[in-house]
Amino acid sequence: MYVWPCAVVLAQYLWFHRRSLLGKAILEIGAGSSLPGIIAAKCGAEVILSDSSELPHCLCICEQSCQMNNLPQVRVAGLTWGHISQDLLALPPQDIILASDVFFEPEDFEDILTTVYFLMQKSPKIQVWSTYQVRSADWSLEALLFKWDMKCVHIPLESFDADKEDIAESALPGRHTIEMLVISLAEDTLN
Numbered sequence: 001m002y003v004w005p006c007a008v009v010l011a012q013y014l015w016f017h018r019r020s021l022l023g024k025a026i027l028e029i030g031a032g033s034s035l036p037g038i039i040a041a042k043c044g045a046e047v048i049l050s051d052s053s054e055l056p057h058c059l060c061i062c063e064q065s066c067q068m069n070n071l072p073q074v075r076v077a078g079l080t081w082g083h084i085s086q087d088l089l090a091l092p093p094q095d096i097i098l099a100s101d102v103f104f105e106p107e108d109f110e111d112i113l114t115t116v117y118f119l120m121q122k123s124p125k126i127q128v129w130s131t132y133q134v135r136s137a138d139w140s141l142e143a144l145l146f147k148w149d150m151k152c153v154h155i156p157l158e159s160f161d162a163d164k165e166d167i168a169e170s171a172l173p174g175r176h177t178i179e180m181l182v183i184s185l186a187e188d189t190l191n
Contacts, residue, residue, distance in 0.1 A: 003033050003035050004032070004100065004101045004133075005101075005133060005178060006100045006101035006131040006132060006133055006178055007032070007033065007035040007036055007100040007101065007131075008035065009100075009131045009157065009162045009178045009180060010035075010036040010098060010100045010129065010130075010131040010180070011035045011036050011039045012160055012161065012162040013129060013131070013155070013160050013162065013180060014036055014039045014040050014043065014098075014129075015039060015043075016160035016161065017160075018039075018043040021040055021043040021044055021045040022043065022044035022045070023044060023045070023046065024040075024045045024046065024095040024096055025045070025046050025048075025092060025093065025094045025095045025096075026040045026045045026046065026047045026048070026094065026095065026096045026097075026098060027047075027048045027050060027091065027094045027096075027097050027098070027119070028040070028047065028048070028049050028050065028097075028098040028099075028100075029050050029051075029079060029081070029097060029098070029099050029102060029112070029115070029116075030050075030051060030052075030081075030099065030100070030101070030102040031049040031050055031051050031058075031062050031065075031098075032051060032058060032061060032062075032100075033061055033062075033065055034049045034061070034062050034065040034066070035065075035100070036098045036100050037049045037062075037065075037074070037098060038065055038066075038069050038071065038074075040096075040098065041069075041071050041073075041074050042069070042071070045096075046073075047071075047074045047075075048074070048075045048076070048077055048091065048094075049062040049065070049066070049074060049075070049076045049077070050062075050076070050077045050078065050079040050087075051076075051078070051079070052078065052079070052080050052081075053078025053079060053080045053083075053085060053087065054078075054080050056078075059076055059078055062076045063076050077091070079115065081102075081108060081111035081112045081114070081115045082110070082111030082112075082114045082115060083111075083115075084118065088115070088118065088119075091119070091122070093122050093123040093126075094119060094122075094123050094126055095123070095125075095126060095127070096126065096127050096128075096129055097116060097119060097126060097127070097128040097129070098128075098129055098130075099112070099116075099128055099129070099130040099131075100130070100131050101131065101132055101133060102130070102132075103130065103132040103139075103141060104132070104133075104135075106139055109141065109144055110144065113144055113145070113148045113150070114148075116128055116148075116150075116183070117148045117149075117150070120150075120184075120185050124185055125184075126184070126185075127182050127183065127184050128181075128182070128183035128184070129180075129181075129182055130180070130181045130182075130183060131178055131179065131180050131181075132178070132179055132181070133177065133178055133179075134177040134178070134179060141181075145183065146186075149185060149186045150183055150184065150185055150186060151183070151184060151185075151186045151187070152181045152182065152183045152184075153181065153182045154179065154180070154181060155180040155181065155182060156180075157178065157180060160180075162178075162180070
């Protein structure tokens with residue numbers, strides 16, 4: 001199992017805010033090894049881990065992470081970004097969506113935001129806590145967020161002690177440039 005640098009930064013953010021997670025409904029999208037979702041579950045959140053329904057091995061990795069961390073209550077769901085599926089329709093309202101390094105390939109950005117927007121219609125106060133690695137100065141989410149009536153707030157890494165090359169005695173995130181965003185519906189959409 002590989003843990004991406006962004007997952008460590010998002011896990012640090014969750015740990016920094018651990019007292020606010022108890023009882024929160026949290027969905028991790030593109031979970032992979034599920035470090036952020038596992039941390040949230042260990043902090044008392046009601047967590048659903050998800051990855052692509054088209055990649056069953058990714059769902060198996062999520063299940064293995066739950067087993068290794070003794071978290072039988074954590075559900076795993078197959079969600080493919082941009083697709084309305086029975087699993088997506090069956091999701092209960094969520095408080096937080098975790099998205100660690102899902103903004104990796106620009107051709108996926110629209111599908112990710114389509115899925116997030118659908119979930120925001122169920123839960124208008126939902127927040128997306130997202131970390132991503134800066135790979136190109138040409139990639140920007142702001143225009144797409146505006147298109148989908150969303151906004152974002154950049155969270156400085158130093159505000160939650162994630163501005164170091166190593167977090168929690170690991171070698172991650174290393175020298176990667178990681179950004180942290182909190183995405184929500186634009187204010188005028190909520191009124």
